[in-house]
Amino acid sequence: xxxxxxxxxxxxxxxxxxxxxxxxxxxxxxxxxxxxxxxxxxxxxxxxxxxxxxxxxxxxxxxxxxxxxxxxxxxxxxxxxxxxxxxxxxxxxxxxxxxxxxxxxxxxxxxxxxxxxxxxxxxxxxxxxxxxxxxxxxxxxxxxxxxxxxxxxxxxxxxxxxxxxxxxxxxxxxxxxxxxxxxxxxxxxxxxxxxxxxxxxxxxxxxxxxxxxxxxxxxxxxxxxxxxxxxxxxxxxxxxxxxxxxxxxxxxxxxxxxxxxxxxxxxxxxxxxxxxxxxxxxxxxxxxxxxxxxxxxxxxxxxxxxxxxxxxxxxxxxxxxxxxxxxxxxxxxxxxxxxxxxxxxxxxxxxxxxxxxxxxxxxxxxxxxxxxxxxxxxxxxxxxxxxxxxxxxxxxxxxxxxxxxxxxxxxxxxxxxxxxxxxxxxxxxxxxxxxxxxxxxxxxxxxxxxxxxxxxxxxxxxxxxxxxxxxxxxxxxxxxxxxxxxxxxxxxxxxxxxxxxxxxxxxxxxxxxxxxxxxxxxxxxxxxxxxxxxxxxxxxxxxxxxxxxxxxxxxxxxxxxxxxxxxxxxxxxxxxxxxxxxxx
Amino acid sequence: xxxxxxxxxxxxxxxxxxxxxxxxxxxxxxxxxxxxxxxxxxxxxxxxxxxxxxxxxxxxxxxxxxxxxxxxxxxxxxxxxxxxxxxxxxxxxxxxxxxxxxxxxxxxxxxxxxxxxxxxxxxxxxxxxxxxxxxxxxxxxxxxxxxxxxxxxxxxxxxxxxxxxxxxxxxxxx
Numbered sequence: 001x002x003x004x005x006x007x008x009x010x011x012x013x014x015x016x017x018x019x020x021x022x023x024x025x026x027x028x029x030x031x032x033x034x035x036x037x038x039x040x041x042x043x044x045x046x047x048x049x050x051x052x053x054x055x056x057x058x059x060x061x062x063x064x065x066x067x068x069x070x071x072x073x074x075x076x077x078x079x080x081x082x083x084x085x086x087x088x089x090x091x092x093x094x095x096x097x098x099x100x101x102x103x104x105x106x107x108x109x110x111x112x113x114x115x116x117x118x119x120x121x122x123x124x125x126x127x128x129x130x131x132x133x134x135x136x137x138x139x140x141x142x143x144x145x146x147x148x149x150x151x152x153x154x155x156x157x158x159x160x161x162x163x164x165x166x167x168x169x170x171x172x173x174x175x176x177x178x179x180x181x182x183x184x185x186x187x188x189x190x191x192x193x194x195x196x197x198x199x200x201x202x203x204x205x206x207x208x209x210x211x212x213x214x215x216x217x218x219x220x221x222x223x224x225x226x227x228x229x230x231x232x233x234x235x236x237x238x239x240x241x242x243x244x245x246x247x248x249x250x251x252x253x254x255x256x257x258x259x260x261x262x263x264x265x266x267x268x269x270x271x272x273x274x275x276x277x278x279x280x281x282x283x284x285x286x287x288x289x290x291x292x293x294x295x296x297x298x299x300x301x302x303x304x305x306x307x308x309x310x311x312x313x314x315x316x317x318x319x320x321x322x323x324x325x326x327x328x329x330x331x332x333x334x335x336x337x338x339x340x341x342x343x344x345x346x347x348x349x350x351x352x353x354x355x356x357x358x359x360x361x362x363x364x365x366x367x368x369x370x371x372x373x374x375x376x377x378x379x380x381x382x383x384x385x386x387x388x389x390x391x392x393x394x395x396x397x398x399x400x401x402x403x404x405x406x407x408x409x410x411x412x413x414x415x416x417x418x419x420x421x422x423x424x425x426x427x428x429x430x431x432x433x434x435x436x437x438x439x440x441x442x443x444x445x446x447x448x449x450x451x452x453x454x455x456x457x458x459x460x461x462x463x464x465x466x467x468x469x470x471x472x473x474x475x476x477x478x479x480x481x482x483x484x485x486x487x488x489x490x491x492x493x494x495x496x497x498x499x500x501x502x503x504x505x506x507x508x509x510x511x512x513x514x515x516x517x518x519x520x521x522x523x524x525x526x527x528x529x530x531x532x533x534x535x536x537x538x539x540x541x542x543x544x545x546x547x548x549x550x551x552x553x554x555x556x557x558x559x560x561x562x563x564x565x566x567x568x569x570x571x572x573x574x575x576x577x578x579x580x581x582x583x584x
Numbered sequence: 585x586x587x588x589x590x591x592x593x594x595x596x597x598x599x600x601x602x603x604x605x606x607x608x609x610x611x612x613x614x615x616x617x618x619x620x621x622x623x624x625x626x627x628x629x630x631x632x633x634x635x636x637x638x639x640x641x642x643x644x645x646x647x648x649x650x651x652x653x654x655x656x657x658x659x660x661x662x663x664x665x666x667x668x669x670x671x672x673x674x675x676x677x678x679x680x681x682x683x684x685x686x687x688x689x690x691x692x693x694x695x696x697x698x699x700x701x702x703x704x705x706x707x708x709x710x711x712x713x714x715x716x717x718x719x720x721x722x723x724x725x726x727x728x729x730x731x732x733x734x735x736x737x738x739x740x741x742x743x744x745x746x747x748x749x750x751x752x753x754x755x756x757x758x
Binding site: 197198211212 | 634636637639640669672690691693694695696
């Protein structure tokens with residue numbers, strides 16, 4: 001039996017460590033450990049609730065804007081504020097853009113290298129790649145000459161010895177099975193997606209003043225000025241045209257590149273539709289409405305719960321049934337270790353893990369900075385797959401059509417979605433659906449602009465003198481990675497308590513006191529491992545949840561020392577990605 | 585911060601403001617902005633610890649000086665210059681923050697939009713631990729770093745003043 005350690009899994013955000021027990025080339029157990037304390041909850045205590053979003057937004061630099069939205073919603077809920085329609089539109093456009101941007105970047109830049117061998121792309125025949133591209137899509141960049149140019153650029157990069165961006169691939173691993181032509185196609189689109197992602201996110205710069213970390217949120221609405229004829233206004237006739245153009249470009253890319261690529265690649269990896277199943281319980285708070293946040297019936301992403309992979313019933317969701325446990329997390333709760341609802345949540349860090357450097361976590365005790373959230377004592381998976389399944393099982397036609405069309409192309413039943421590849425497919429399907437909605441919201445904003453409906457902030461409760469002495473609220477949201485909630489308690493105009501339960505808390509959390517594994521942990525069971533020294537298959541499943549940036553994984557020696565330098569030569573030949581630590 | 589969307593020369597500051605000497609490139613931008621010697625048509629870009637987001641901010645630039653802490657194992661405060669093919673051999677993890685400068689160069693190359701010339705001026709850090717104040721050797725290196733940056737910009741101006749690009753750039757919003 002070997003214990004394989006991957007630490008860190010991520011590079012920019014995430015701070016994740018995975019340990020798996022491997023026996024007979026299968027994963028028999030797994031532990032997920034968040035290795036960094038967040039603590040924003042303590043930082044915002046005692047501050048003005050109207051500025052909480054500025055702090056909360058800094059929880060993450062990747063899904064930057066999502067915490068700002070959850071935070072203003074929590075304060076608005078506590079103070080009973082209903083924001084104007086324009087604010088809802090702008091927030092929806094921002095959230096939708098974030099979703100699309102995140103999904104595209106995740107597939108091409110964070111996850112594709114787990115499936116695509118860049119070095120094999122160099123062996124492809126550009127003419128055959130061109131034929132393949134034209135057989136799956138109308139995307140115009142598909143000529144032999146184009147793929148030849150791309151191949152030459154990659155060749156130059158490889159020849160320079162500076163693989164850099166591609167340094168985290170496990171090149172030559174037997175689990176890579178795509179033909180060279182599909183590899184070249186994917187590499188070409190990896191490069192095109194670099195361009196596209198920087199374009200589409202200009203929507204955030206227009207509406208938020210900057211990206212990352214948008215600056216135009218306000219409790220009560222948005223601070224983006226609306227005026228059709230004012231060149232200095234964030235939202236005027238000209239910027240709405242720009243938004244429209246950017247959304248259209250994104251839609252074309254998603255429909256003509258992203259979706260066909262996912263289907264093409266998934267077709268070669270059909271076995272991954274039965275690996276990485278996970279818990280089988282799925283949860284979505286639901287989101288995106290022009291109605292009230294309190295009325296889930298109008299949500300574009302429906303709210304609900306699926307238990308035990310049973311798509312025949314969508315259970316209703318009651319936010320009061322959420323509780324966080326710390327049996328295996330580096331926190332102490334005053335008054336014992338019973339689960340706490342986030343509105344009564346506590347953040348008292350107490351590291352009891354081994355002193356670094358260490359070989360293994362003490363998984364019998366506390367082993368993660370992430371808490372274990374549970375819904376009615378069930379562990380839950382959140383994210384695009386959960387949202388898609390809940391929409392599908394709720395009978396939402398737009399989602400059902402897309403899902404069925406994709407499954408038909410792959411000749412697979414709906415149950416195939418309970419898998420690593422299912423997460424990837426659901427993400428692409430979701431991007432395809434949301435990108436169409438984005439244009440509708442922009443059109444509506446344009447319409448309001450044209451009709452002189454310029455109200456974007458509700459200021460009646462801006463003055464803290466109008467607030468009750470004490471109040472509490474919460475803001476729920478569907479961030480790209482899943483269900484996000486912020487809970488706030490306001491006392492004498494100040495924040496008395498604040499808790500954020502983020503998507504990765506649900507997915508990456510450790511076991512609870514009853515031994516129920518978190519979503520990553522459960523999904524890794526039975527993963528086949530061709531080579532325990534290069535656990536690419538483990539990365540495939542962990543990455544399928546989109547645990548933030550994962551450009552590189554460092555290599556851990558058996559004594560637990562971290563190699564910080566990865567040699568370029570070594571990279572091209574092999575070992576830059578997986579990491580390991582073998583027992584005996 | 586100066587942000588000239590039609591500029592063809594730029595200075596890109598990289599680093600984490602909270603990691604002691606890693607901030608040197610970012611802090612140098614402030615000094616440059618305040619300097620009367622900074623040529624007018626130069627875009628200053630706060631790269632910070634951003635990764636690929638920087639791509640949008642260097643759009644249109646043909647000549648870039650990047651300023652960063654670079655660990656080459658020299659005496660703290662030593663300034664090193666990388667240009668041309670030397671950048672290809674820049675060890676990937678030597679940049680002390682997260683998504684490296686090397687990743688950016690590779691992305692530009694793949695996009696086929698590499699600037700005409702990139703020069704990296706690196707400063708050997710003494711410490712990259714938590715902290716917001718530069719260590720003395722790196723602080724003392726700052727004036728020399730600024731001089732080298734201005735010299736580089738001036739060299740490019742001499743060469744390119746006659747052939748200055750006249751193409752129209754889209755406004756840089758991201």
